[in-house]
Amino acid sequence: MSLHSVSTHYPYSPGRTTRAGPSWWDRRATGGSRGRGGSSLGPGNTRRGWAAARSCHFVRSPRPWRPWSHTEPRPAKRGTSLPRPRPRAGPEPPGRPLGSPQLLPRRLREAGRRAEGRGGGGPARLAAPGPGPSAGRRLGGEAWGRAGAAEPPAAAGSRAEPVLPAAAGGPVAVLEMAATAEFNSVRSVAEVPEGDDAKHVFHHRMFLEPQEEKRNLKALMVKRAKETCSCTPAKVKDCVFSFFPILQWLPKYKLKECLLGDLMSGVIVGVLLVPQSIAYSLLAGQEPIYGLYTSFFAGIIYSIFGTSRHISVGIFGALCLMVGQVVDREVQRAGYDLEAATVHAHTDTVTHVNTTVVPLNQTSQILLCDKTCYAIRVGATVTFIAGVYQVAMGFFQVGFVSVYLSDSLLSGFVTGASFTILTSQAKYLLGLDIPRSSGVGSVITTWTNIFRNIHKTNICDLITSFLCFLVLIPTKELNEHFKSRLKAPIPIELAVVVAATLASHLGKLRETYGSSIAGEIPTGFLPPRPPEWNLIPNVALDAISIAIIGFAITVSLSEMFAKKHGYTVKANQEMYAIGFCNIIPSFFHCFTTSAALAKTLVKESTGCRTQISGIVTSLLILIVLLVIAPLFYSLQKCVLAVITIVNLRGALRKFKDLPKMWHLSRVDTVIWIVTMASSALISTEIGLLVGVCFSMLCVIFRTQKPEAPLLGWVAESETYESLSAYKNLQTKPGVMVFRFEAPLYYINKECFRSTLYKQTGVNPAQVKAAKKKAAKRMLRHKEAGSGGNQTSISLELVSEPLGFHTIVIDCCAVQFLDTAGIRTLKEVCKDYKEIDVQVLLAQCNPSVRSSLIRGEFFKEGEDHLLFHSVHQAVDFALGAQEHNGTCASKN
Template sequence: MSRESKLARFFRIFIPISYWLPRYNVKQNLINDVIGGLTIGFLNVPQGMAYASLAGVHPVNGLYTSLFPPLIYMLFGTSRHVAIGVFAVVSLMTGSCVVRILDEMQKAESPIEAVDIIKIIFGLLKANRLISLLSEQIIVGFTTGAAIHVFTAQLNKIVGVDLPRHEGFGKIYNMYRDLYISAIANKGCNFPTFSLSFGAIFILYMLKYKITPYFLKKLRIPVPYDLMCVVLGTYLSYRFDFHGKYNIKVIGKVPTGIPLPVVPNVTLVHRVLFDAAAIAIIVVVVTISMGKLIAKKQKYAIDTKQEFFAIGIMEICSSFFPCWPSSTALARTLVNENAGTKTQLSSIFSATVLVSVLLFIGPYMELLPTCLLSAIVIVALRGMFAQLRNLFVLWKLSKADWAIFTVTLLATVIYDVIPGLFIGTVFGMLVSILRLQKTQLEMFYACPLFYFNCEKFEKEIIESGVEFFKNSGPFRSSEEMQMIDKTDEESPALKKSLVLDMQGIPDIDVSGINSLLKVHSELFVHGIAFKLKNPNGNCIH
């Protein structure tokens, strides 16, 4: 292989934009990318500002977080539809860490420097090894518990009272106690703020989840209700002097311009290692799972290993700007897909919206009521609260999965977000150990007279095209990834069937069932039959 071809292969693998951009089809893709990019840009403005309070920083930092990371991901990422930006759970985890270490940052100019430290450690971590410890139920239980924290953190802004931030055991209890004392016992509730917040929540909920699904089914471009709420709220605040007459809090001065890169303060690296690891796990799991979901739906593939690299580079590079760790979100990514986006180039057009706000429109948003941003956050949590329905489904299908979900959820709610993730992970590992001491996945190829183990012997692929896997333990998502990865090592054209021998699998949980369905779907795309052999009674549902 020539040096030129090696160099081209390097750029194609590690900088994918160098491969797909020269082959970009302007006629087929440009209009769709423009529409999709502008749609996400209009969505990022209110969401970025709203989630800033969770991270403990100024709302303008939310605009920066929605601007810089997506542009970096565009260079290195392989998903065409993942919409990088702010994510409620990651914002909350970042804010919890910032509050804990802020007192130690004597040389820091602002909380965003603590965030920069988190992002640098995040980018250097081997997150692909960390996520192998988490099952689907741990992630779902954790994000559901975190949603309760996010909801609780918005209530004081909804009623217009100031509360101290709490961390550690009993955090939510302490927040509700302080809220009761300040808003009810001491009669500190600001009724105009509460009325404006309640009205915004009711109208946004009805428009998003009741009216739009029935009357605007054929509308291709989603309606930017959040942005409309921000614009209308700002106008009404200016017109009727909400801050002066009714003491409704507003976001205040919004800096204009694009910030220059600054080397982060890394003196407190040792204080955020655990927090960075927890945040890295959530970001990687959410981003890659969403990327795979949309990629299968749109019939293209993403490079999982490159995604790990892209996310790490994205977080390291964006740490030189006043951002907090970024991620994708289910709702935003689905909006990106439904808007017709075709490639990562849509990030350019999304960035134009944010740059316009930062350069020209920012000063006009200084009178935006902060309670409206909290209303936007609360309405956006609907999908995460819907995950509570999993409790009833899991109880019927797998008591072990139900226990993992419940323990992770309760630990997150009763203790705090990052300790809750740790407790759920440890409990999930204990459940896995009880299920089986050791799980081994072996790959076999068919031969007329015998089978040979491909892990122990180097032999040529048999022309029959039948591939055998044998698993000695419960089938989970980790085995699913191994099967797909090992199958992809050889050309799919050489294979006709893949057989999983289930004789050594004592039971299968909900995650295992979903994993089998994913393997079947992945192989079906390549025209490969997926068959099960010798399933026992516990594996038949």
């Protein structure tokens, strides 16, 4: 390694330059004595010392040298850092002799002593001192000096490079050995001007040594297989503890610090969850008791498998709606009326009083249950399949699927689903007895049926709905407005449910006004039952979207609150957790679950510390299931519908955020609007698919026509920025810097080519065509013997210089190249080369470099066209052009 590599690490080491010129160390290493006397390179040879310094040190920017003042501070005491000299105008100071090793930084002195003590060979060790010019290493060249070896002859017409003496204990030797020992990862080469390669003398190339090649895929797979299949007690223990996180945090549970907060948050969430579970059961097309079952099992199972301490897992409106649509479709396909019906099947006789005979199913067996029984079987089956999908995604570690669901897409989907939920609950508000619509355009169909039957509105249900809205909405607003002052939110939903149940029971609203009520809610648990395997082909496709939505919402909420409270969650373990929250409860007559934002916010704000809070919530629901559930017999369905609609306020409020979202990102706003509209007007499943496809198209469109500006140089720096975005930028004469801010692949290859031609103002194909046309015209006129003067003038006009000789393409934003991109780069370089314009590439990442090498972009000896920085490429272009001009003038 040469001396100038040290300059990138030590601010006052050789090679560092300032606005005023080389540093004190440069002159210390190359000049003579302060007053009279000679330099270390020979008596009075100060000028040659400066030439050596300029030839061997890496200059960061091509700034002109300015002389320093004679009154330059001397170094401080031994072992201390050197003060930075202030630049002053004045004549060039006389040289200084090489100082003793104590003037070097302590780190370099120690490294030099270690290198000398080892006494080994290699590039860090200089040749032994002796007579002859080959006693030391030639600085600024490629070859090392060898003792007794003849020094390579200098190129014809060039000055002989100075050779520094390699004294055994001198500071130059110490500096050389220390620099090589400390910074062996960077290799700097100064090309020797020899023959056609003389143009490279103006640029000191810096090459980075690549890492060792990675193992091939087969060896990597074998290694992974051995690591996976190996079984040790410690590994088994870690596997069990990671799969059951409760075994990690439960033994460390701090009763005094966490128990009170967990108890309070668990009770409050349970009080809110009981009425919502009953209300959301109607949304899923199930009886109220099944919503309580779902909330009970989800809380306990997630506490065992989950890694988040704060999210509340249970029923979620959008998923309940998606499950309800599948249930309605399958119930109708099985031959059940969408209204209440009961089938009494007997082995010997069939009674047809108030019954509906069910046709044969796909297995040619008679269904021995009524509509509600068949509905929960469908719901449990789709829940089981969704859970299997989620566990499979966790096993194969494909959690990356959720990255395709952006925040704007999820927000738009939830808002669109909220419209569908509101539409499905509107008939309960009015007390209308109309069938539930499903499929494409269900929102429009439902509102059409509502307006057709508006004259059948039940006045009792309408008044009850209005009174419940009048109580719930203001109280919910107060809870949100004063949440910082309230220790716990007011359980207004539970109070409304209790009051409405008492009013309905005491006023006999069903018998008197025909109000629709919840009906009988049994106590205890039904015996477990496996899913209907013959229904799996019918619901397997629907379960995919349900599984992805449930996982995406759960993981996003868990990561949000984990980041807020300073702990980490595992995305794949969250997949397992939410998957088992669907698989296990599906055997106990439950439907799909996921995390819910509203209940999670309540849980976090009321002092939740661990997953014990979820267990407390489940215990409270268990008490309701065993004791209190039958008391909700007289509860009106319109009250449950009001609770469901009021809880949609958060999703519907997203319309207020549209102006701000439009100001931040118009593309995200369009994605939100498209997803919301398709989810509301078409269907939730199709809306989700439309949103994903549209967001991907937006990404493709962004890369199809990216920004591609010309860059200018920021004065007194090595930075290049967009000329269209910033003022006061400078351009280098004859060099144009172009940046393409997207990957270069088959979609945007033509955009790259056309934008480059437009920004540079030169289309090589047109220039070549114009030259050929002018040459043919001149040939015809010569043959005709007339118009030679005009033809020569037109040819001169065509042959005018282009105004630039080099194009530097900044590839810092090009993440990857495909075959079409590599071919496009080859064609561009070839076209510009034919009109005497050189194309250089700068700041290519390792992936792009590898693609260029595999695509044979560089011919033999052309790898110098690839640079690690734009500044290096520009310096190379300017130096090469200056050298070519000098050679042309000599010729």
